[in-house]
Amino acid sequence: MKKVLFTLASILLTVGIAQAQEDGPKLAKSAGKALAAYNQDPAGNGAKLTEAATKIEQALQTSEAQALASAWIIKGDIYSTRLQNELMMQSVNPNAKLSGDNDALESIYAYKKALEVPTVKKFEKEQAIDGIALMQPQVVNIGVAKYNAKDYGKAFLAFKASIDAHDLLKANKKKSILDETKEYNDQVYFTGLLASLAKQCGDAIPFFELLYNKGTDSVAVYEGLYNCRTELKDEAGALKILQEGRKKFPEEASLLFAEINYYLGKGRLNELTGSLEQAIKKEPNNANLYRVLGDVYNNLFTTVLEDTVQSRDKRAPKLKEYGDLAKKNYKLAIDKDPSNVDFNYSMGALLYNETNIIAQEMNATSFATKDGQKRYAELKAQMLVGVDEALKYFQKAESLDPSDQNVLAALLQAYGRKEDDQLYMVFKKRLDVVKKGGKNTEAYFKN
Template sequence: MKKNIAIALALVLGTAALQGQDDPVKLSKQAARALTSYNMDPGSNVAKLEEAKEKIDRALQAAEVQGMVSAWQTRGEIYSTIVQREMMLRSLNPATPLSGDNDALEAFQSFQKAYEMATKKFEKADAAKGIGEIQSYLVNIGLMKYEKQEYEKAFRSFNALIKSHDILSAEKLKSLLDDPEQHQNQLYVTALCAQLARLNDEAEKYYMRLYEKGNAPSTVYEGLYQVKTEKGDAEGAERILKEGRQKYPNDAGLLFSEINLYLKKGELDGLIARLKQAIEQEPNNLSLYITLGSVYDNLYQREAQQKNEAKATEYFDEAKKYYEKALQIDNKAADAYYSLGALYYNKAAARTQDLNALPQDDYSAATIKKYQQIQKEIMALFDQALPYFQKAEAINPNDTNTLIALSEIYARKDELEMANEFKKRLEVIRGGGKNPNSYFKM
């Protein structure tokens, strides 16, 4: 009988002990005590810090503990201690890994929770103090994520930094972002990380904070324009771009954004002045000359179709001039050679349409003479185009358009062996392969 009572008593005591171990509130307190033990002797009690982390995370799975300010404060202090220890070790050996993805962010979120739930003055003060201590680590880990191109994670860290500043400012406590210029720079970096992570709503929010200050730099207008464009707000994007261009007329980023907008909308006439301004600012930018040449090329084709011969000739000559200027910057610019060839090729194609428009059943001497004259002009234009395509192929033997042009010109010239050569090279590319060498040499 006594033996049975002893066994029953042992079972009751054991169950109570297990219940004590699993009690979430007690786990929270045990986590706090483990952190205190670690702080008394960090060198010898590293295991206590890991114990504290494990217990507080387990405790906070319970709803009753989630409502305790002290539990969130404890969690913030534990994660803050972890990140401080590990960043100190990294300062001695940069190869030291971090145990968590961003324990500074974990600490901040816990302190923030404690701060928002606090009803007593000392609770708010303790939470704000913890937030102030974690700021520099939010910066450091955010930069680490940015350098790894983990832009969303960088944004999360910098976003917490901005929020930490707002809390500290409200409490009239010192913050890393007290300097207005530093604060403005951090707002921009945070917006940029959100934009790079395609978090467009967040990016727009931070860009707007800068914009609404009234002294936003050109980069803010550029970023806001891009974000609004990405979100499909074309009207808002163009309004911001127009305002930015008026405020910063010489800014290259905004100028190029406007050029791309005009290209997208096909507003060729408005592009010329903007491209010429861009060339003045970047006289060695090859793509600007090719783009301006292409604009004039398109204007030439438009005027030629409308039979405005004088304007067509003017635009043709301007296109040729800018393509040639591109080659003065880089004499191996395949795009410029191709564009020059295409300029003459397209002119020949337009004359071919004129040839086809002649009466097919009129064999009069005048019609035959006209036919022969146009045919001669077409072949002369193909002959002018050919050297440019040859040079383009010599630089890039795997450009589909260049190979098509060469094949068709040689076919027109009845040089079938050469036409077949470039057809074969074209088939290699269309089959997913690459031509190892060019046919022509520079």
């Protein structure tokens, strides 16, 4: 008996599903009738539009309705009608809300689906194309609203739909709001930009490449392509675009700074100096550029200082050259922004590292003779002068940020080299506070 009941239930379920499948085309027609009733009397039949939307969504759950171009056209018309009605209401009441998230997008999607149906009739194709033309400007407007709300993913979908609409309209010899070359190119670029802002670089690149392959004169396209290829770890592709862009737009700051960041990331310091000096010519008041150039020369200085192959005498000219250039640029950065902690720390660190040159010679000096002892004393005095010079900048940095761990560690080391036990302990305690997650409530130095 149980088996009989189970079989009967299965039959009933199958019949129910089949009935639902058969109802798809009927529901689509019913949705169309509800829409027609609404259009005849929008004020008196307001509920009919909601009924139409509900029925068409139910209908398109079935494969039978999905195979009908007419069903998709009805859906496109419903969402188009609802949007136009609500936009009209907004013209009277700007605070009125749109009921759909992006009815223009839904409408265009539906019309596109109608065109994809193999059995679409000529008049249906014309209806779908006309519907797309009507919704194209609206999908752009909604895309702009999504952008203003920082909903970049949805803004991208809207802008992409406007370009898809353009392609369909042109294929059918219809007018598009993007017929002007500049309008079209701008829309393509912003579509790529929105995708990149939405962290969808895979979607952005085809739009940037569309303009790139046309020989664009827009530096923004090169910048967008470079950034997205970098984001996608396509180093070779990114570098190719960067090099082409720098050659094509040698005066553009955005690609110049991209090149600087690339060289920084790769540690290609010798190439970096030229790019930075060019950037400084463009932005002579940008203190950060001087600091970065100072860092480059400081790194070159450190590389030579730590070279164990060449003799001290052979290294000396380069040490002086790089050290002087680093100090020059750090000084320029500080002159432009005296209250910058990092600038002051960097200058102090360089001056302190220069004392390591003297320390190396001290370590190589013999105490076996009076001359050796005398030379050692002279070198130590020179070294302490250099330490005092570095301390001026460390002290300034500490007065600006008493809890900067790098600054406190530098002060600790400097006072250790000076054999100043009192201040050594002061900064040891202050550094310990920061290492344990605390803060020094006030600066020790009042510069």
